[in-house]
Amino acid sequence: MKFETRHWAWLLSILCLSAAQSLAQSPTADVNRVLAVYDNRNTAAAVKDSQAQSDVTPPWKRYRTEILTMLAVVLLQSATVIALFVQRRRKIRLQAELNLERLELAYLSRTSQLGELSGALAHELNQPLTSILANAESGVRLLDNDPIDVNELRDILGDIVLDNKRAATVITQLRRLMIRGETSLEPMDFNHAVTTTLALARSELLARQTRVDVVLDMPDVPIRGNLPQLQQVILNLLLNASDAMAHLPPSQREIVIRTRKRERGVSELTVTDRGVGIAPQRRSEVFKPFVSTKKTSLGLGLAISRSIAQAHGGTLRFDESFDEGARAIFILPARTGDA
Ligand SMILES: Nc1ncnc2c1ncn2[C@@H]1O[C@H](COP(=O)(O)OP(=O)(O)O)[C@@H](O)[C@H]1O
Numbered sequence: 001m002k003f004e005t006r007h008w009a010w011l012l013s014i015l016c017l018s019a020a021q022s023l024a025q026s027p028t029a030d031v032n033r034v035l036a037v038y039d040n041r042n043t044a045a046a047v048k049d050s051q052a053q054s055d056v057t058p059p060w061k062r063y064r065t066e067i068l069t070m071l072a073v074v075l076l077q078s079a080t081v082i083a084l085f086v087q088r089r090r091k092i093r094l095q096a097e098l099n100l101e102r103l104e105l106a107y108l109s110r111t112s113q114l115g116e117l118s119g120a121l122a123h124e125l126n127q128p129l130t131s132i133l134a135n136a137e138s139g140v141r142l143l144d145n146d147p148i149d150v151n152e153l154r155d156i157l158g159d160i161v162l163d164n165k166r167a168a169t170v171i172t173q174l175r176r177l178m179i180r181g182e183t184s185l186e187p188m189d190f191n192h193a194v195t196t197t198l199a200l201a202r203s204e205l206l207a208r209q210t211r212v213d214v215v216l217d218m219p220d221v222p223i224r225g226n227l228p229q230l231q232q233v234i235l236n237l238l239l240n241a242s243d244a245m246a247h248l249p250p251s252q253r254e255i256v257i258r259t260r261k262r263e264r265g266v267s268e269l270t271v272t273d274r275g276v277g278i279a280p281q282r283r284s285e286v287f288k289p290f291v292s293t294k295k296t297s298l299g300l301g302l303a304i305s306r307s308i309a310q311a312h313g314g315t316l317r318f319d320e321s322f323d324e325g326a327r328a329i330f331i332l333p334a335r336t337g338d339a
């Protein structure tokens with residue numbers, strides 16, 4: 001057991017209390033008085049005198065030791081209470097600082113992942129913008145015709161609206177991922193987290209010539225989660241899986257991402273690849289911070305992903321029985337009332 005301030009404070013307090021008790025019961029004062037009386041016992045006047053003297057001694061003088069001791073005990077106990085209060089405040093502050101650092105780390109890793117995707121995301125935005133420009137230009141040209149083909153104009157405007165929505169979705173997802181320190185868990189659908197992450201990673205995975213098979217067994221897998229954090233986990237698992245298959249010919253680079261409901265409302269997401277795999281003795285090692293086999297990576301992805309899984313009351317691990325590549329298993333608990 002660690003001996004903390006509060007243990008010292010309690011020990012001190014107990015010692016003072018026993019000291020106070022023994023002092024209060026101390027016979028010294030009474031013995032002195034009895035001896036004085038004994039010395040003068042033959043003198044009735046002396047006894048009377050002594051009685052008179054003890055009667056006139058003010059209470060403060062008679063009980064001075066006891067009063068002072070009690071005061072010291074009260075003071076010490078107050079000091080104990082204050083020390084405990086200060087210690088508790090310090091503990092709460094340290095916990096808050098730790099949480100903030102964890103969030104900051106998660107945020108940094110998220111933005112560095114976004115950095116990895118930035119080229120592909122620029123392309124993702126460029127496509128609808130180019131198409132909007134082309135459609136707007138042909139719309140302007142159409143206006144010169146007489147009569148104006150209203151149906152064609154309507155089609156052109158419809159395409160512009162669709163492309164605009166596509167670009168807006170990418171920007172909204174990006175902004176959500178960039179938000180700092182958002183931690184609340186909301187009722188949501190696991191499948192939604194998967195499809196929105198895939199929308200973000202689509203061009204990057206295309207550039208890496210990696211195919212993704214999405215198997216969503218149920219139309220809706222209810223969980224409680226924080227969307228940007230879940231997207232961060234899924235993105236990291238997808239990019240890890242793709243990195244692990246970089247040496248394979250493009251036709252063999254395939255990831256299967258699957259969500260399903262397990263017994264008692266528990267939800268499961270698996271990401272399976274046919275890459276280099278992880279040796280059994282490294283399967284827990286890879287979750288430690290700064291463990292990486294990549295030249296330019298920090299090795300924080302899985303450590304942060306696991307802490308996000310735990311903050312959701314869930315788990316993240318690699319399948320022990322799968323050895324044709326790697327299979328990450330991300331489990332989330334049942335949503336209250338769904339079990
Ligand atoms: N799907 C996978 N297949 C093989 N090895 C993997 C896989 N996922 C993770 N790893 C190993 O775990 C290490 C740590 O992963 P991670 O924490 O995401 O950090 P990083 O991706 O920055 O290296 C990787 O460097 C890699 O060696």
Ligand SMILES: [Mg+2]
Nearest residue numbers: 236240301302
């Ligand atoms: Mg990674």
